[in-house]
Amino acid sequence: xxxxxxxxxxxxxxxxxxxxxxxxxxxxxxxxxxxxxxxxxxxxxxxxxxxxxxxxxxxxxxxxxxxxxxxxxxxxxxxxxxxxxxxxxxxxxxxxxxxxxxxxxxxxxxxxxxxxxxxxxxxxxxxxxxxxxxx
Amino acid sequence: xxxxxxxxxxxxxxxxxxxxxxxxxxxxxxxxxxxxxxxxxxxxxxxxxxxxxxxxxxxxxxxxxxxxxxxxxxxxxxxxxxxxxxxxxxxxxxxxxxxxxxxxxxxxxxxxxxxxxxxxxxxxxxxxxx
Numbered sequence: 469x470x471x472x473x474x475x476x477x478x479x480x481x482x483x484x485x486x487x488x489x490x491x492x493x494x495x496x497x498x499x500x501x502x503x504x505x506x507x508x509x510x511x512x513x514x515x516x517x518x519x520x521x522x523x524x525x526x527x528x529x530x531x532x533x534x535x536x537x538x539x540x541x542x543x544x545x546x547x548x549x550x551x552x553x554x555x556x557x558x559x560x561x562x563x564x565x566x567x568x569x570x571x572x573x574x575x576x577x578x579x580x581x582x583x584x585x586x587x588x589x590x591x592x593x594x595x596x597x598x599x600x601x602x603x
Numbered sequence: 604x605x606x607x608x609x610x611x612x613x614x615x616x617x618x619x620x621x622x623x624x625x626x627x628x629x630x631x632x633x634x635x636x637x638x639x640x641x642x643x644x645x646x647x648x649x650x651x652x653x654x655x656x657x658x659x660x661x662x663x664x665x666x667x668x669x670x671x672x673x674x675x676x677x678x679x680x681x682x683x684x685x686x687x688x689x690x691x692x693x694x695x696x697x698x699x700x701x702x703x704x705x706x707x708x709x710x711x712x713x714x715x716x717x718x719x720x721x722x723x724x725x726x727x728x729x730x731x732x733x
Contacts, residue, residue: 471723473722473723475719475722487644488644488733491643491644491684494683494715495715495718495719498714498715498719499716501716502719502720504719598722599722599723599728600728601722601728601730602730602733
């Protein structure tokens with residue numbers, strides 16, 4: 469399959485409470501096998517998906533927060549976090565997992581996958597997507 | 604144009620299941636191609652043949668099965684979402700030790716890769732429901 473499209477995943481919901489965050493991660497990991505360009509956007513309550521120190525044991529759910537750290541190994545290294553959504557919730561980028569990847573074009577140097585974006589950049593990301601999947 | 608359709612809601616609670624059907628039907632009638640219809644999340648509930656809505660109500664599953672029969676549509680139910688919600692074909696039912704299958708005619712069970720492939724192959728992926 470030679471077509472390469474830009475798949476942009478919009479993550480809008482908290483990690484627990486609905487199934488969407490878990491499903492999004494599932495689609496992203498399965499989709500990685502198709503070697504498409506992948507962008508992950510975290511906006512609104514979706515920014516909570518990346519917060520550090522999660523433990524879902526108390527609500528009887530499977531914790532999946534550690535899986536995000538594996539995204540870099542799947543060549544998913546374009547992570548965009550809405551800075552306004554963070555600020556609205558009293559969070560900063562330091563409250564989030566520092567996701568990284570190893571750059572094969574730069575002697576496998578470890579680089580950050582995290583990008584803070586404002587509303588305007590967010591709207592550009594959405595406009596430029598070929599396939600937009602909302603979770 | 605070549606469309607792929609994603610349906611995230613079950614029948615009867617959300618109109619989006621009906622809207623997806625109406626959109627698909629209208630697209631075909633207007634000469635467009637439907638690459639695939641992918642049933643995801645609660646949308647897998649559109650694919651059980653055991654629904655018996657009142658006679659004066661529409662039967663969303665039957666509408667899909669008929670449309671697929673007529674136009675040879677590829678109706679795919681997400682396997683992981685289906686297993687969680689008890690939608691099974693014969694192989695799945697046997698594998699999980701369940702008494703009977705319930706998947707409706709013309710629906711088939713497959714994985715999320717089918718959704719990604721649909722996104723790649725279609726000109727537009729249309730998503731219905733949350």
